[in-house]
Amino acid sequence: MTHANADNFSLDDELEATSDWDDDSEIALDPDSGPDDSWTGEPDPEEPTAGAMELAERHQLRRVASLRTELEDISEVEYRQLRLERVVLVGVWTDGSVEDAENSMAELALLAETAGSEVLEAIYQRRQAPDPATYIGRGKVEGLAEIVQATGADTVICDGELAPSQLRNLEDKVKVKVVDRTALILDIFAQHAKSAEGQAQVELAQLSYMKQRLRGWGGSLSRQAGGRVGADGGGIGGRGPGETKIETDRRRINDKIAKLRRELKAMKGTRDTKRQDRQRHQVPSVAIAGYTNAGKSSLLNRLTGAGVLVEDSLFATLDPTTRRTTTTDGRIYTMSDTVGFVRHLPHQLIEAFRSTLEEVADSDLILHVVDGSHPDPEGQLAAVREVLAEIGASQVPELVVINKADAADPLVIARLRQREPHSVVVSAKTGEGIAEALAIVEDELPRPHVEFHALLPYERGDLLNRIHQQGEIASLEHTGDGTIVRGRANDDLAGELAAYAVVPVD
Numbered sequence: 083m084t085h086a087n088a089d090n091f092s093l094d095d096e097l098e099a100t101s102d103w104d105d106d107s108e109i110a111l112d113p114d115s116g117p118d119d120s121w122t123g124e125p126d127p128e129e130p131t132a133g134a135m136e137l138a139e140r141h142q143l144r145r146v147a148s149l150r151t152e153l154e155d156i157s158e159v160e161y162r163q164l165r166l167e168r169v170v171l172v173g174v175w176t177d178g179s180v181e182d183a184e185n186s187m188a189e190l191a192l193l194a195e196t197a198g199s200e201v202l203e204a205i206y207q208r209r210q211a212p213d214p215a216t217y218i219g220r221g222k223v224e225g226l227a228e229i230v231q232a233t234g235a236d237t238v239i240c241d242g243e244l245a246p247s248q249l250r251n252l253e254d255k256v257k258v259k260v261v262d263r264t265a266l267i268l269d270i271f272a273q274h275a276k277s278a279e280g281q282a283q284v285e286l287a288q289l290s291y292m293k294q295r296l297r298g299w300g301g302s303l304s305r306q307a308g309g310r311v312g313a314d315g316g317g318i319g320g321r322g323p324g325e326t327k328i329e330t331d332r333r334r335i336n337d338k339i340a341k342l343r344r345e346l347k348a349m350k351g352t353r354d355t356k357r358q359d360r361q362r363h364q365v366p367s368v369a370i371a372g373y374t375n376a377g378k379s380s381l382l383n384r385l386t387g388a389g390v391l392v393e394d395s396l397f398a399t400l401d402p403t404t405r406r407t408t409t410t411d412g413r414i415y416t417m418s419d420t421v422g423f424v425r426h427l428p429h430q431l432i433e434a435f436r437s438t439l440e441e442v443a444d445s446d447l448i449l450h451v452v453d454g455s456h457p458d459p460e461g462q463l464a465a466v467r468e469v470l471a472e473i474g475a476s477q478v479p480e481l482v483v484i485n486k487a488d489a490a491d492p493l494v495i496a497r498l499r500q501r502e503p504h505s506v507v508v509s510a511k512t513g514e515g516i517a518e519a520l521a522i523v524e525d526e527l528p529r530p531h532v533e534f535h536a537l538l539p540y541e542r543g544d545l546l547n548r549i550h551q552q553g554e555i556a557s558l559e560h561t562g563d564g565t566i567v568r569g570r571a572n573d574d575l576a577g578e579l580a581a582y583a584v585v586p587v588d
């Protein structure tokens with residue numbers, strides 16, 4: 083580093099004190115008395131009990147190993163099973179206010195707790211940019227080592243995505259495991275993945291992350307493959323004598339990635355079929371998207387009566403749930419819950435979850451849920467829109483659903499309403515605003531576009547039924563010959579109604 087002053091930024095008065103590891107430069111996040119209860123709140127006793135079994139099961143299975151059998155023999159590069167027990171959080175804050183910095187650290191603390199760890203201390207440093215060698219300023223590494231020792235922490239979690247060399251350098255100095263935010267999020271996903279597809283997606287993301295870091299896991303990696311090559315290591319097509327361990331590992335990871343991609347493709351096939359089915363019948367679809375913990379699953383439950391898991395935890399939902407539901411006038415549509423987003427969602431995860439996220443991009447309407455009681459709802463809206471853009475969903479009509487109105491500051495709600503004119507204020511908890519939200523959704527669902535005028539004989543009650551569910555009725559009259567109906571239907575249904583068309587007489 084050339085600028086000697088790198089560690090001493092005092093951009094404005096309130097930040098002056100953050101230039102050193104003194105008391106003012108640290109925020110200690112006591113998990114039990116966070117500045118906002120919503121961060122660490124106990125599960126609400128009034129919460130619907132649907133999904134409770136799944137919840138219990140999840141808590142029991144907290145420490146799922148993130149990688150399974152096939153990679154077990156990659157001993158040196160074994161993806162560090164994040165046995166995060168007692169952790170110290172470290173951040174480097176480069177721009178924005180102190181409040182922003184503290185929100186970011188609070189979120190990191192929540193993520194760490196979600197992964198099952200206990201946060202002992204959280205500290206951050208104001209800096210123009212992270213140090214290329216050690217992330218925090220080199221002068222501060224000693225201080226961090228002392229904190230680690232004093233608290234008895236076994237892991238340091240950095241609030242960003244670090245280069246392998248930064249992780250290694252820090253590890254050498256602080257003598258405990260050092261991981262970054264990306265690894266932490268991947269670990270949470272690994273713990274929460276339940277369906278075969280979800281597990282494969284997470285594993286794919288982990289392997290991509292790990293592959294880029296093969297060199298980072300210590301000197302022993304460059305060692306040549308010795309006598310202890312397993313059965314699948316030295317067989318047909320096995321590497322030549324000069325192939326190093328790291329090459330072997332990389333090749334195995336690539337093989338595994340290819341295998342997962344194939345499996346995921348097959349699983350996607352099944353889902354695509356279902357989706358095409360819906361599209362063929364032109365069933366409109368609504369996707370619920372939003373920041374993690376915004377209340378997406380709660381909203382789906384409220385809007386459709388689905389018994390989806392709700393948990394005061396980040397990334398409770400990984401598997402998308404789709405529910406069929408009907409408008410008050412009887413039209414059928416679907417509503418899906420999906421994985422939550424977060425600032426700097428690891429791109430490996432977006433990549434791996436792309437097929438799941440495509441459903442959001444393909445929907446007719448996105449309900450963008452934002453937690454009105456969060457300290458930085460605008461930041462969440464922006465982070466979610468960034469991901470939506472990345473998955474090609476920016477063109478889909480969006481209704482902003484400002485949730486948790488029961489817990490939010492009315493001034494914040496007013497501010498959000500002003501900023502997001504196309505929005506509705508609700509509380510999935512109390513039911514406030516839900517009827518209004520539903521009315522807007524029904525109004526914005528795509529309308530069938532083919533006009534028809536048919537005389538349906540009474541034995542075609544099935545067609546009349548379908549008109550009720552999929553079409554729109556403008557007029558209906560029972561006559562001696564059958565029911566005369568006028569209205570609009572989708573292509574499919576209009577085609578079938580053509581056989582009974584009333585020929586206009588001039």
Ligand SMILES: Nc1nc2c(ncn2[C@@H]2O[C@H](COP(=O)(O)OP(=O)(O)OP(=O)(O)O)[C@@H](O)[C@H]2O)c(=O)[nH]1
Nearest residue numbers: 375376377378379380393394397398399422510511
């Ligand atoms: N006070 C209040 N809490 C709510 C409301 N809606 C949801 N919550 C709580 O917020 C937490 C998260 O709710 P979920 O529905 O699981 O949120 P999610 O967006 O599906 O979260 P992930 O799936 O983890 O991304 C739970 O503790 C809910 O009880 C609300 O309207 N008011």
Ligand SMILES: [Mg+2]
Nearest residue numbers: 378379398399
């Ligand atoms: Mg959820």
